Structure formats: C-alpha cells, structure tokens
Amino acid sequence: MPPWLEYASGTLLVAGAFFYFAGTVGLLRFPDVYTRLHALAKADNLGLGCVLAGLALQAETLAAALKLLLVWPLALAASAGVGYAIARRADALGIAPWTRDKSK
Amino acid sequence: MTGLELPVALFLLANLAAALLRAARGPTAADRMLAALLFGSTGVGVLALLAHAGGGTPLIDVALTLALLAAITGVAFARRAWRAGQPPTKGDDDAPVA
Amino acid sequence: MLNTVLRRGAGFAFLWWVLAEGSTVAWGLGAVAVAACVAASLRLLPPRQGTFSLAALIAFVAFFLWQSMRGGLQVAAMALSPRPGLSPCMLDYPVALPPGPPRLLLVASLGLMPGTVGVRLDDDRLRLHVLDARLPAAAEAKALEAVIARLFGRRTA
Structure with a gap:
C-alpha cells in the first residue's frame, strides 16, 4: 500500500472517530429527545461514512471496497427509519420540544 | 492495516457504552429508543473496523447483514410516505397515548 | 420490458x-x-414510464454527500461548543413531491441534512424539528425537493 493511501485512510478513520465522539457528546448534552436525535442521526452516520471510506481505501480489490461502501446506504436507511419512528413516537407521546425561552 | 483500526474500534466501543447508558436512563420511552439507532451506526462501524484489525472479511458480511436487518425497520415508516389522503386509522400507533 | x-x-x-x-x-x-x-x-415494482438519468443520480448523491457533511459538522460544532447555540423549533413544511418513493426519499434524507429531522408526515404536511430556528430550513428542504424531483424525472410545482 502506498504511504499516501495509508495516510488518507488513517485521516478518515480519525475523522470518523471524531464524529462518533461528537455524536456521543451531543447525546449527553442536548436537552431533549429531538435534539439528541439530531446529534445521533447526523454525527454518527457521518462518522460511519468516514470509517467505511477509510477502510475501503485499504481494500485489496475494487469489489471489496465497494462492499464496504455498500454498508453505508443500508445503515443510513436504517437510521432514517428508526429516527423517524422515534421522532413520531415522541410526538405521539406528547413530548414537547425543548425551547430556548422555556429554560430561562 | 494502518494500526489505527483497533484503537478506533475500542474508542467507538467506549462511545457506545457511554451513549447506551445515557439512552437507557431515559427520561422518556423515546429516549430509550435511541439505543436502536446506536447499534445501527456504531455497531456496524465497530464490526467493519474489527474485520480490518485482523478479524477477517467474514466480519464485513456480519456488518452488512446487521445494517440490512436494521434497514428493514424503515419499512414501517415507508408505509406512511406511500399512502396519501388517508386519515390515521384507529389502532394506528400514531394515536395519542395517555 | x-x-x-x-x-x-x-x-x-x-x-x-x-x-x-x-x-x-x-x-x-x-x-x-x-x-x-x-x-x-x-x-x-413493475416497469414504469419515466426517465432515469445518470446525471440526476450523480447530482443527488453529490448534493446528499455535501449536505450530510455540512449537517454532521454543524451538529458536531454545536455539541462540542462550550455553549451550544440551540434554539429548536417545529416547522410545518408543505411537501410538493408526490407520494411514493420521492416522498420517502425526501423524509429519509432530511434527517441527514443540516438542522432538520422529520417528525411526522400527514398528507402533504411534513412536520420538521429544526435544530436552530435561525437556519434556512425551509429553503434547504426546497432545494432537496428539487434535486429529488429531477431524480424521478419530475418537476416540482
């Protein structure tokens, strides 16, 4: 593997770890279920995308790389479905979204 | 292999543990459902990393299958986008819960 | 056939x-x-009339990748900043896309776009949760709708 490819792959892996970390921090810090959903749906999925892209760069064959990248849309579909279900459930349960004025 | 796979996988696992504890604490049922979301993204990421950290390519198949099964949950919500002009029927899980 | x-x-x-x-x-x-x-x-999924264009698919994927990167960076910045600048609000958005795959793709992708998450879809009204009321969420949803409409060979009204 050429060194530049190794660096690119490592950079993507670290970027992925960063987004996962940001997602977790958002989950811990954000005030209500809707905002926490934003943190997980966006940051974690981008983190997964970075990790998969980083690993795909190391793949030995084109097919193996594409297979890794195939995981991403599936995971996105899953998170879109589950994320929507959570938001709708929260809405049906009558959970009011947190707002700035309410906290003051 | 860049040698980063295992550390990153462990880091994600630590994230998953922290996030799961948070999600399990609630306070609402919807919060606890966030755990399902976590397995979809973090779980798959950890599996793919472990495959490259020496776990072997079968783990990629596991990650792919996990993502595929998780994607099926999207079916329930797809129904809603498909039909138009129908009011929520009785017994629909949209009905407000006391 | x-x-x-x-x-x-x-x-x-x-x-x-x-x-x-x-x-x-x-x-x-x-x-x-x-x-x-x-x-x-x-x-x-029986064969249907409609033009599938590779250019439109590439446009959608590029738009999607760019927007999800923006969305991820934005939410990461908010999560990590010492004082998260959150001011969430709900937004009722009138959906122009027809029911079926286009609408499904819209609601699914909105969850990854900067600042928006779909909460519920009733008929042509989509309720969105917006992370920051100052964001141009409706305009971004409109842009996404246009890209999806092109993907399915239709034009938004």
Missing part, C-alpha cells in the same frame, strides 16, 4: 459481484440469485 429486465439483471449481477468480493467460485448460485431478484423486482 426486455430493456427493464436487462437493466435490472445487470444491476443485480453487479451487486452479486460486489457481495462475493469479485470471487467467481459461486457464479452458478449467483445466476440463480440474480434471476430470482429480477423476477421478484418485476412483481414488486
């Missing part, structure tokens, strides 16, 4: 090649699987 069968067959064969990681050992099984997939897909 034949055109559709050939196109879908090629698509599934490509998928098989990817899943088998380029190995040709099980191509017999692959042929059976591809044939079964084409048959199932014809039943579940």
Whole structure:
C-alpha cells in the first residue's frame, strides 16, 4: 500500500472517530429527545461514512471496497427509519420540544 | 492495516457504552429508543473496523447483514410516505397515548 | 420490458459481484440469485414510464454527500461548543413531491441534512424539528425537493 493511501485512510478513520465522539457528546448534552436525535442521526452516520471510506481505501480489490461502501446506504436507511419512528413516537407521546425561552 | 483500526474500534466501543447508558436512563420511552439507532451506526462501524484489525472479511458480511436487518425497520415508516389522503386509522400507533 | 429486465439483471449481477468480493467460485448460485431478484423486482415494482438519468443520480448523491457533511459538522460544532447555540423549533413544511418513493426519499434524507429531522408526515404536511430556528430550513428542504424531483424525472410545482 502506498504511504499516501495509508495516510488518507488513517485521516478518515480519525475523522470518523471524531464524529462518533461528537455524536456521543451531543447525546449527553442536548436537552431533549429531538435534539439528541439530531446529534445521533447526523454525527454518527457521518462518522460511519468516514470509517467505511477509510477502510475501503485499504481494500485489496475494487469489489471489496465497494462492499464496504455498500454498508453505508443500508445503515443510513436504517437510521432514517428508526429516527423517524422515534421522532413520531415522541410526538405521539406528547413530548414537547425543548425551547430556548422555556429554560430561562 | 494502518494500526489505527483497533484503537478506533475500542474508542467507538467506549462511545457506545457511554451513549447506551445515557439512552437507557431515559427520561422518556423515546429516549430509550435511541439505543436502536446506536447499534445501527456504531455497531456496524465497530464490526467493519474489527474485520480490518485482523478479524477477517467474514466480519464485513456480519456488518452488512446487521445494517440490512436494521434497514428493514424503515419499512414501517415507508408505509406512511406511500399512502396519501388517508386519515390515521384507529389502532394506528400514531394515536395519542395517555 | 426486455430493456427493464436487462437493466435490472445487470444491476443485480453487479451487486452479486460486489457481495462475493469479485470471487467467481459461486457464479452458478449467483445466476440463480440474480434471476430470482429480477423476477421478484418485476412483481414488486413493475416497469414504469419515466426517465432515469445518470446525471440526476450523480447530482443527488453529490448534493446528499455535501449536505450530510455540512449537517454532521454543524451538529458536531454545536455539541462540542462550550455553549451550544440551540434554539429548536417545529416547522410545518408543505411537501410538493408526490407520494411514493420521492416522498420517502425526501423524509429519509432530511434527517441527514443540516438542522432538520422529520417528525411526522400527514398528507402533504411534513412536520420538521429544526435544530436552530435561525437556519434556512425551509429553503434547504426546497432545494432537496428539487434535486429529488429531477431524480424521478419530475418537476416540482
């Protein structure tokens, strides 16, 4: 593997770890279920995308790389479905979204 | 292999543990459902990393299958986008819960 | 009809090649699987009129990648900043796309776009949760709708 490819792959892996970390921090810090959903749906999925892209760069064959990248849309579909279900459930349960004025 | 796979996988696992504890604490049922979301993204990421950290390519198949099964949950919500002009029927899980 | 069968067959064969990681050992099984997939897909999703354009697909994927990167960076910045500048609000957004796949794709992608998450879809009204009321969420949703409409060979009103 050429060194530049190794660096690119490592950079993507670290970027992925960063987004996962940001997602977790958002989950811990954000005030209500809707905002926490934003943190997980966006940051974690981008983190997964970075990790998969980083690993795909190391793949030995084109097919193996594409297979890794195939995981991403599936995971996105899953998170879109589950994320929507959570938001709708929260809405049906009558959970009011947190707002700035309410906290003051 | 860049040698980063295992550390990153462990880091994600630590994230998953922290996030799961948070999600399990609630306070609402919807919060606890966030755990399902976590397995979809973090779980798959950890599996793919472990495959490259020496776990072997079968783990990629596991990650792919996990993502595929998780994607099926999207079916329930797809129904809603498909039909138009129908009011929520009785017994629909949209009905407000006391 | 034949055109559709050939196109879908090629698509599934490509998928098989990817899943088998380029190995040709099980191509017999692959042929059976591809044939079964084409048959199932014809039943579940009959060929329809409509123009599929590769340019529109590339435009959608590029738009999606760019926006999800923006969305991820934005939410990461908010989560990590010492004082998260959150001012969430709900937004009722009138959906212009027709029901079916276009609408499904819209609600699914909005969850990854900067600042928006779909909460519920009733008829043509989509309730969105917006992370920051100062964001141009409606305009971004409109832009996404236009890209999706082009993907399905339609124009938004």
